[in-house]
Amino acid sequence: MTDAVLAATSVTDAGELDSPARRARRRLFKRKAAVAGLLVLIVFILLALLAPLIVPYDPIATSWSLVRKPPTAAHWFGTDELGRDILSRVIYGARASLLAGLISVAIALGIGVPLGLLSGYRGGFVDALISRITDAMLACPFLILAIALAAFLGPSLGNAMIAIGISATPVFIRLTRGQVLSVKAEDYVEAARALGNPDWRIAVSHILPNILPALLVQATLSIAAAIIAEAALSFLGLGQQPPSPSWGSMLNAAQRFLTQAPWMAIWPGLAIFLVVLSLNLLGDGLRDALDPRQR
Amino acid sequence: MLNFLARRLAQIVPTLFFVSVLIFSLQQLLPGDPALVMAGEERDPAVIEQIRHQYRLDQPVPVQYAYWIKGVLVGDFGESLRNKMPVRELIAQKLPVTLQLGAMAIIIAFLIGIPAGIVAAVKKGTAWDYGANFFALWGISTPNFWLGIMLIFLFSIELGWLPASGYVPLTENWRASLAATIMPAFVLGNAIAAILMRHTRSAMLQVLESDYVRTARAKGLSERSVILKHAMRNALTPIITLGALELGTLLSGAVLTEQIFSIPGFGKLIVDAVFNRDYAVVQGVVLVTATVYITLNLVADVAYILVNPRLRG
Numbered sequence: 001m002t003d004a005v006l007a008a009t010s011v012t013d014a015g016e017l018d019s020p021a022r023r024a025r026r027r028l029f030k031r032k033a034a035v036a037g038l039l040v041l042i043v044f045i046l047l048a049l050l051a052p053l054i055v056p057y058d059p060i061a062t063s064w065s066l067v068r069k070p071p072t073a074a075h076w077f078g079t080d081e082l083g084r085d086i087l088s089r090v091i092y093g094a095r096a097s098l099l100a101g102l103i104s105v106a107i108a109l110g111i112g113v114p115l116g117l118l119s120g121y122r123g124g125f126v127d128a129l130i131s132r133i134t135d136a137m138l139a140c141p142f143l144i145l146a147i148a149l150a151a152f153l154g155p156s157l158g159n160a161m162i163a164i165g166i167s168a169t170p171v172f173i174r175l176t177r178g179q180v181l182s183v184k185a186e187d188y189v190e191a192a193r194a195l196g197n198p199d200w201r202i203a204v205s206h207i208l209p210n211i212l213p214a215l216l217v218q219a220t221l222s223i224a225a226a227i228i229a230e231a232a233l234s235f236l237g238l239g240q241q242p243p244s245p246s247w248g249s250m251l252n253a254a255q256r257f258l259t260q261a262p263w264m265a266i267w268p269g270l271a272i273f274l275v276v277l278s279l280n281l282l283g284d285g286l287r288d289a290l291d292p293r294q295r
Numbered sequence: 296m297l298n299f300l301a302r303r304l305a306q307i308v309p310t311l312f313f314v315s316v317l318i319f320s321l322q323q324l325l326p327g328d329p330a331l332v333m334a335g336e337e338r339d340p341a342v343i344e345q346i347r348h349q350y351r352l353d354q355p356v357p358v359q360y361a362y363w364i365k366g367v368l369v370g371d372f373g374e375s376l377r378n379k380m381p382v383r384e385l386i387a388q389k390l391p392v393t394l395q396l397g398a399m400a401i402i403i404a405f406l407i408g409i410p411a412g413i414v415a416a417v418k419k420g421t422a423w424d425y426g427a428n429f430f431a432l433w434g435i436s437t438p439n440f441w442l443g444i445m446l447i448f449l450f451s452i453e454l455g456w457l458p459a460s461g462y463v464p465l466t467e468n469w470r471a472s473l474a475a476t477i478m479p480a481f482v483l484g485n486a487i488a489a490i491l492m493r494h495t496r497s498a499m500l501q502v503l504e505s506d507y508v509r510t511a512r513a514k515g516l517s518e519r520s521v522i523l524k525h526a527m528r529n530a531l532t533p534i535i536t537l538g539a540l541e542l543g544t545l546l547s548g549a550v551l552t553e554q555i556f557s558i559p560g561f562g563k564l565i566v567d568a569v570f571n572r573d574y575a576v577v578q579g580v581v582l583v584t585a586t587v588y589i590t591l592n593l594v595a596d597v598a599y600i601l602v603n604p605r606l607r608g
Contacts, residue, residue, distance in 0.1 A: 117447070135310045136314040139314050144565065144581055147566070147569060152322070152577075154326060230550055237570070268339050272438050277432060277437070
């Protein structure tokens with residue numbers, strides 16, 4: 001197997017000496033779908049960061065003379081049930097969604113990776129305990145667990161992020177643990193141990209860097225899932241609270257006025273779809289670029 | 296086989312124990328005094344004291360857990376704060392609705408996902424393959440509540456073909472029942488179809504390169520028979536397990552889909568319970584969901600062994 005890998009790598013980089021990261025980046029940029037995903041994502045990130053500078057109207061300013069007006073030159077996406085500009089709300093909504101995606105996955109990584117390292121590296125009772133708890137969490141469907149957690153924590157965007165983050169944690173524990181088990185027996189880990197390095201240093205500086213690619217791929221796909229979950233919780237009223245805009249709560253309002261104002265439903269949904277699609281494209285591309293042995 | 300079954304069953308027990316601890320401890324997350332939260336609008340100290348006593352909130356947490364799990368083991372999940380019905384009855388009432396929806400969704404997912412996956416693999420690199428891959432990406436990336444809203448707009452409001460919401464039991468009027476559930480079932484099945492398509496495609500691609508398929512072709516069998524009889528049977532075995540694993544997606548999806556189409560099922564039960572602060576119902580629903588999920592995984596493992604002769608010991 002090692003021979004095959006060596007052969008494969010030497011063919012792809014034609015004798016050049018460059019870092020695996022640079023090689024992976026080049027492979028990623030060769031995939032048009034992944035690049036397109038990355039570009040769309042960058043646009044949404046810029047929209048979220050620059051929201052106050054680019055929105056045409058105040059996203060929470062209501063206007064009784066503009067209730068549920070179809071798209072016009074002044075209001076490109078139309079207005080909602082309180083006369084607010086939908087374009088401005090969609091742009092501000094990117095903040096809630098992207099932030100929720102990032103923070104909940106950061107929580108999942110922050111809890112999941114150390115526990116996975118511990119579980120995989122230590123083995124024994126600690127491993128058994130962590131693994132059974134992971135099994136138990138994985139037995140509760142992701143969104144149902146997130147809803148239950150959000151319900152008990154109370155409805156707010158912050159609590160939704162915590163709920164989604166905790167629900168996404170077991171995937172990272174299991175992934176990290178599995179990766180650790182597969183690299184633990186490698187010679188370089190053995191060598192580091194023979195040199196007398198303490199366990200934590202072996203785990204952090206020898207094992208962790210080698211499992212980063214797998215974590216990066218999973219994190220990208222998990223951000224997509226977290227953004228859908230945040231929209232779902234906000235749709236149910238368990239996430240971002242009114243009047244702050246979020247794509248999920250905008251869809252909730254839109255459903256109530258579907259007969260009179262169908263445009264209210266199109267834009268927030270399209271925004272979720274585009275962001276999630278580009279994260280999925282990027283995640284798939286990263287997987288191919290970082291691990292050519294897969295597929 | 297018996298050995299395997301015994302080992303798997305032994306694994307389930309600690310998992311279920313941790314699931315129950317997890318779900319029970321959700322209660323500890325409630326901000327403030329749980330008795331006050333449960334009392335809702337009620338502020339009479341006597342009533343609050345009575346609630347505290349009734350739910351044993353005045354006792355240590357492990358004791359509370361022991362009482363709770365003792366009830367759960369005999370099917371007593373407590374009663375709904377809202378309408379005083381036993382949680383078990385509520386679940387028994389709502390579960391069949393979601394099961395019908397779920398069964399229809401799985402059928403739709405298999406009907407779309409498997410043929411699409413086979414066609415994509417057989418016609419790899421052609422427009423068919425790209426089309427199927429695009430469909431899969433679309434299915435995975437579309438939030439199902441948005442798809443539901445869009446379908447209601449198209450088929451109920453614009454075209455007037457299907458009811459926008461509501462539910463009719465299958466036994467009462469099967470035509471009306473199917474009309475009411477076909478859209479939500481499609482919304483639920485769509486994402487699973489996408490996942491099935493991807494797995495079917497890669498499994499078929501692997502099988503199509505194998506020696507026995509080459510032999511079958513060399514024998515002069517028709518391409519049709521090579522694909523349908525030889526390749527497909529082997530490629531589809533792992534898909535059985537996948538079907539069971541996707542049950543979690545299905546149950547998660549049901550929460551939103553039932554909300555959008557106002558279908559009185561399991562998903563709507565948990566959402567209503569969340570909003571009524573009916574915590575016993577939330578805990579009961581999550582516990583039943585997890586148990587069903589774990590059991591189905593076991594069934595899938597056993598089915599996988601039964602259809603795969605190499606694994607039969």
